[in-house]
Amino acid sequence: MTVLAGLDLGSSGVKAVLVDPEKGIVASASYAVDLYSDSPGWAEADPEQWWRGVASTIRALRDQCPGPIAAVAVSGMVPAVVICDAQGRALRRALLQNDARATKEIASLRVALADVDLLGLTGSVLSQQSVAPTALWLATNEPELWARTHFVMGSYDWLAMRLGARPHVEQNWAIESGLYSLHLNPLAAVVDATGITWPELLPVERPGTPLGLVSAQAAQETGLDAGTLIVVGGADHVLSAYGAGLVEGGDALVKLGGAGDILAVSDQLFTDERLYLDAHPIEGQWLPNGCMATSGSILRWEQDLLGGADLASLDDEAQHSAPGDLLALPYFLGEKTPLHDPNLRGAVLGLHLGSSRGNLHRAFLEAIAYGFRSHTDVFAQRGVTLTSIRVTNGGSKSRLWREILASVLQRDLVSIINHPGASFGAAVLAGLGSGLIDDWAYVRGALEAGEIISPNPQHLAVYEERYQQFLQLSEVTTSLSHSLARSQL
Numbered sequence: 001m002t003v004l005a006g007l008d009l010g011s012s013g014v015k016a017v018l019v020d021p022e023k024g025i026v027a028s029a030s031y032a033v034d035l036y037s038d039s040p041g042w043a044e045a046d047p048e049q050w051w052r053g054v055a056s057t058i059r060a061l062r063d064q065c066p067g068p069i070a071a072v073a074v075s076g077m078v079p080a081v082v083i084c085d086a087q088g089r090a091l092r093r094a095l096l097q098n099d100a101r102a103t104k105e106i107a108s109l110r111v112a113l114a115d116v117d118l119l120g121l122t123g124s125v126l127s128q129q130s131v132a133p134t135a136l137w138l139a140t141n142e143p144e145l146w147a148r149t150h151f152v153m154g155s156y157d158w159l160a161m162r163l164g165a166r167p168h169v170e171q172n173w174a175i176e177s178g179l180y181s182l183h184l185n186p187l188a189a190v191v192d193a194t195g196i197t198w199p200e201l202l203p204v205e206r207p208g209t210p211l212g213l214v215s216a217q218a219a220q221e222t223g224l225d226a227g228t229l230i231v232v233g234g235a236d237h238v239l240s241a242y243g244a245g246l247v248e249g250g251d252a253l254v255k256l257g258g259a260g261d262i263l264a265v266s267d268q269l270f271t272d273e274r275l276y277l278d279a280h281p282i283e284g285q286w287l288p289n290g291c292m293a294t295s296g297s298i299l300r301w302e303q304d305l306l307g308g309a310d311l312a313s314l315d316d317e318a319q320h321s322a323p324g325d326l327l328a329l330p331y332f333l334g335e336k337t338p339l340h341d342p343n344l345r346g347a348v349l350g351l352h353l354g355s356s357r358g359n360l361h362r363a364f365l366e367a368i369a370y371g372f373r374s375h376t377d378v379f380a381q382r383g384v385t386l387t388s389i390r391v392t393n394g395g396s397k398s399r400l401w402r403e404i405l406a407s408v409l410q411r412d413l414v415s416i417i418n419h420p421g422a423s424f425g426a427a428v429l430a431g432l433g434s435g436l437i438d439d440w441a442y443v444r445g446a447l448e449a450g451e452i453i454s455p456n457p458q459h460l461a462v463y464e465e466r467y468q469q470f471l472q473l474s475e476v477t478t479s480l481s482h483s484l485a486r487s488q489l
Helices: 047-064 103-112 118-122 131-141 143-147 155-163 171-177 188-193 216-222 236-243 296-305 311-319 357-381 399-409 422-434 460-487
Strands: 003-009 013-020 024-032 069-076 082-084 151-153 210-213 229-235 251-256 260-264 276-279 286-292 327-329 347-349 388-392 413-416 449-453
Touching: 003 047, 003 155, 003 236, 003 422, 013 047, 013 422, 024 047, 024 422, 047 155, 047 216, 069 155, 069 236, 069 422, 082 155, 103 131, 131 143, 131 188, 151 155, 155 210, 155 216, 155 229, 171 229, 171 276, 229 236, 229 422, 236 251, 236 260, 236 276, 236 286, 236 422, 251 357, 260 357, 286 357, 296 311, 296 357, 311 357, 311 399, 327 357, 327 460, 347 460, 357 399, 357 460, 388 399, 399 413, 399 449, 399 460
Parallel strands: 003 069, 069 229, 251 388, 388 413
Antiparallel strands: 003 013, 013 024, 082 151, 210 229, 251 260, 260 286, 276 286, 327 347, 413 449
């Protein structure tokens, strides 16, 4: 059996799968990694721990399926930043995409780049995910390390290079970094605005491109065979969506994880300051997407608040609560898209002495659904009609949440059962790059689909009314949220 390996570097662990092109996933393994936050707002990971995780998971996969691995591809968080010396050794921990230390640098670069159309050039505005402010922080606060920096790259690009690939950055790291245009050319205006000396920006490679062979040293350390083909992988959220079967315009994915992600395939270039933009692995297609700061993390907070209440029990109680009895705002960590406001705060309106924890739980599920609806409204405004919506991640196990989401979005939803995440998408890219898979639509139907949940016609009117009230409540509480946020610093 000849198989394909897909690796995914996440904030909590390394995940790996082996895929037989004929049979699907035949083995999987994971390895926990640490998230470091030495100061408020910092988020870092150790690249050497990623490397140990890769070695551990590859050996575990070989134990489960000892056949030859034809090719490997890597996915990971984007745009995480790894700085390396000339030999490709990481000089410090990686700075992850949710690291928020470079606030002063963002402010100064916004002034310096005021006349540059970043949205038009890169598909995104300057934010904490932009790499230029991070580089400016490093050059200012760790000048000795910055002076030794030879490469600036993403997490999965670094790992591919460590395996034996030539130095590069993948197209979505390039786009989301803000250092390259949508045409994948370096943006001198952004680099020059930092006022620091940069190493030469690396060439950009597209997902599925063969990029080298596993070296003898990497083979000895990881358990891969020397000479195994290395194929360009991609951003974790992009490959997770692709692996879930998003291949045609109108295909969409809702991820009910700790945060809330929504991605849709567009056949046309789609830029909107309210959303992020990624390139689909299939050339010529795009993945406009949003990320809500909180989703399942609110439910974990709720569980702690209620003394460790079981989510299944809370769902059962909420099932017997009237739709829209309470109205909540899910801004417990501020909000990313579509509002881009870290100083928003959560709220619950309509509480009375008869309110139950079932009412409260349902209000949180509904609030997150309203947040997703605000994203689908942006898609509709820009001419992207959602024709097929899939749901993944932990929250998709809740039938009640899927029922609420279907009614709020007014769309049928289908769950993808046991979606392995971006590692599966990476393995498919390894197959496309090696020729063992010859069709980009291979992912369509490759994973098991669950039942289709349709909107409840009895709830459509009340949810439409509550959604409009949700938008009003968000608007009228913004100034109060900002005031509270200032007092909490």
